[in-house]
Amino acid sequence: MQQKLISLRQQIEQHLAGTPGTYSIELVLPDLGMGLRYNPIVLPSASLIKVFIMAEAFRRASIGCLDLSDSAEVTPAVRVGGAGPLEHAAYGTSIKLLELIELMITESDNTATNILIRILGMDSVNKLAYTIGCHNTLLGRHMMDFTARAAGRDNLTSPTDMNILLGRLYTNGCINPASSQAMLAILLRQTDKCKLPLLLPPGTVIAHKTGELDGIEHDSGIIYGQTPYILTIMTENLPVEEQGRQTIAELSRIVYDALQ
16 A cells, blocks of 8 residues: 555646646545645635534534534624525524534535634634644634735644544544534535545545635545545645636546545
8 A cells, every 4th residue: 555655646746747726635544544645734724614613513512511403593793605505594594503514514604604603712613623633723713704814814724634633533533423423424415526526436425525715725525435535635826716626626536546
């Protein structure tokens, strides 16, 4: 397998040669304790940060500090556009917390995310990330708060940190086994299939979360198969986002073919 990984890294480097934009990639084979990194850096997280928010919500629920069957309301302070059905929800609409988590992950709903951030607090999400070893992850602003972003307050993570979190989910070691399984089930229902899953064989099982902003395309997931693996591809400075999405899909297939 080590020789396969050396060859795979060469394929990745060749595929990205001359490709515009910045790419950061990490592959982990959790059952073998092996992997590879390409250009390991910290980047704006876009919606990848939502996986950490989900984990903190389940942590709170596991210790009895949060009831995921409770409801919260859509208000002018939290309703934003960008992604998800709640951007069109009427003010006062009441939604259960577990449904908010589902929308935040599967539809990348930004309003659902902002509601959860207000309930959980940024500090608690950041503490959870640091506690599990994700030291380059930061929740620094609400979704679609471009004023904060322009002022230098952003949400950050890295392929390494994403793979640490997904690795804990894979081994049922994130919060507890029941919470891990519940979070994996939500990630398996991801509706955005245009990056990591796009070119994989039909029926490939993948639990993942995407992210995007201007010039940024990310995808991070667990790909199940004969050789399960965790793959995160993050990008920045893309002159054309569609090209970035396609490149992520191509890289995903290269990794799949090398391992399966």
